[in-house]
Amino acid sequence: MSELILSCHLGINHQLGYDPPSEPFVFQRVTQAGCPTPAATLSYHIDKVTEIYEGDYTTVYRASLLGQESGAPRDIVLKTDVNARYPRSSMFTQEALRYEKDLRHMQGTYIPNCYGLFQATIYNKLISVLLLEDCGESINFRDRSLSDSDNIQIWKLFTELHVSGFAHRDVDGRNVVKDRDGKFVLVDLEHSRPHKCEVRLRVLIGDFAPRESDFGCEELYDLAIELDFWLPRFLTIYGYQVAVSAFKNGEAKNIVDMLPSDMFGTEEDREEAMREVERVIKCVQEIQAEYADVPDEQRYLRPSDIPKSRFSSEPQAPV
Numbered sequence: 506m507s508e509l510i511l512s513c514h515l516g517i518n519h520q521l522g523y524d525p526p527s528e529p530f531v532f533q534r535v536t537q538a539g540c541p542t543p544a545a546t547l548s549y550h551i552d553k554v555t556e557i558y559e560g561d562y563t564t565v566y567r568a569s570l571l572g573q574e575s576g577a578p579r580d581i582v583l584k585t586d587v588n589a590r591y592p593r594s595s596m597f598t599q600e601a602l603r604y605e606k607d608l609r610h611m612q613g614t615y616i617p618n619c620y621g622l623f624q625a626t627i628y629n630k631l632i633s634v635l636l637l638e639d640c641g642e643s644i645n646f647r648d649r650s651l652s653d654s655d656n657i658q659i660w661k662l663f664t665e666l667h668v669s670g671f672a673h674r675d676v677d678g679r680n681v682v683k684d685r686d687g688k689f690v691l692v693d694l695e696h697s698r699p700h701k702c703e704v705r706l707r708v709l710i711g712d713f714a715p716r717e718s719d720f721g722c723e724e725l726y727d728l729a730i731e732l733d734f735w736l737p738r739f740l741t742i743y744g745y746q747v748a749v750s751a752f753k754n755g756e757a758k759n760i761v762d763m764l765p766s767d768m769f770g771t772e773e774d775r776e777e778a779m780r781e782v783e784r785v786i787k788c789v790q791e792i793q794a795e796y797a798d799v800p801d802e803q804r805y806l807r808p809s810d811i812p813k814s815r816f817s818s819e820p821q822a823p824v
């Protein structure tokens with residue numbers, strides 16, 4: 506059985522109102538059914554601890570891990586419920602199960618390497634410590650410095666998770682980290698659940714957004730919106746939102762008839778609106794035609810000749 510020797514105490518004694526102990530805390534590694542048993546009995550030591558997040562159930566630290574099997578210390582992230590108002594060891598056993606069993610094949614590529622779940626009963630309180638590879642800093646999906654290539658990498662993290670039979674259930678930039686080499690990794694699997702992905706459409710960046718019901722997967726749909734992959738499903742004409750589908754197949758007259766008749770003072774105003782709508786229909790249909798020609802293997806990518814901001818210089822266009 507491997508053990509974790511925690512000499513820095515993480516304020517456990519302070520939280521529970523005890524004096525600092527003279528001996529380090531010793532945690533035992535938890536091995537769950539279906540997870541590989543570590544080959545050797547190891548003693549891990551934690552050093553250089555700094556807190557990076559504190560929530561109701563979890564505190565996250567950056568630390569350095571020293572283990573017998575390797576000479577060099579490793580940069581790790583340590584998740585624990587040591588400071589939790591309501592410790593929930595089941596959240597930790599479930600997350601460890603994701604790393605060590607369900608999504609083990611994604612470790613080191615799409616999710617961090619996991620160095621194990623450790624538990625100890627200290628002052629009558631069961632405390633869990635999950636050790637993970639430190640893969641970098643959290644991102645923000647709305648960060649304008651993210652390129653299309655970055656966004657596609659992020660997209661692949663989630664699609665790989667879905668293909669593996671799980672949904673993340675907390676789609677947010679804080680749960681995607683980027684390392685110094687620009688590689689992205691998905692973290693925080695504590696809310697993940699089994700998921701049968703029924704996504705039916707492939708994504709083209711810069712195309713019009715499909716309807717969620719046509720797309721087939723709520724989480725991936727939300728992610729595509731977060732990553733700003735699509736043009737909107739509605740265009741603004743004279744201040745009114747009109748579904749793109751109306752422009753794809755429709756006639757200008759039908760669209761102008763949808764607008765309140767009293768907004769056109771003269772027949773001339775109405776004719777001008779017809780010309781404006783015809784121009785938007787032409788633009789929408791051109792985009793539609795270009796995207797229809799993109800072969801399946803190139804989907805997920807934006808054809809370089811179609812600027813994302815195609816409508817941006819037009820006064821009646823959506824932003």
Ligand SMILES: [Zn+2]
Nearest residue numbers: 667702703722
């Ligand atoms: Zn899915």
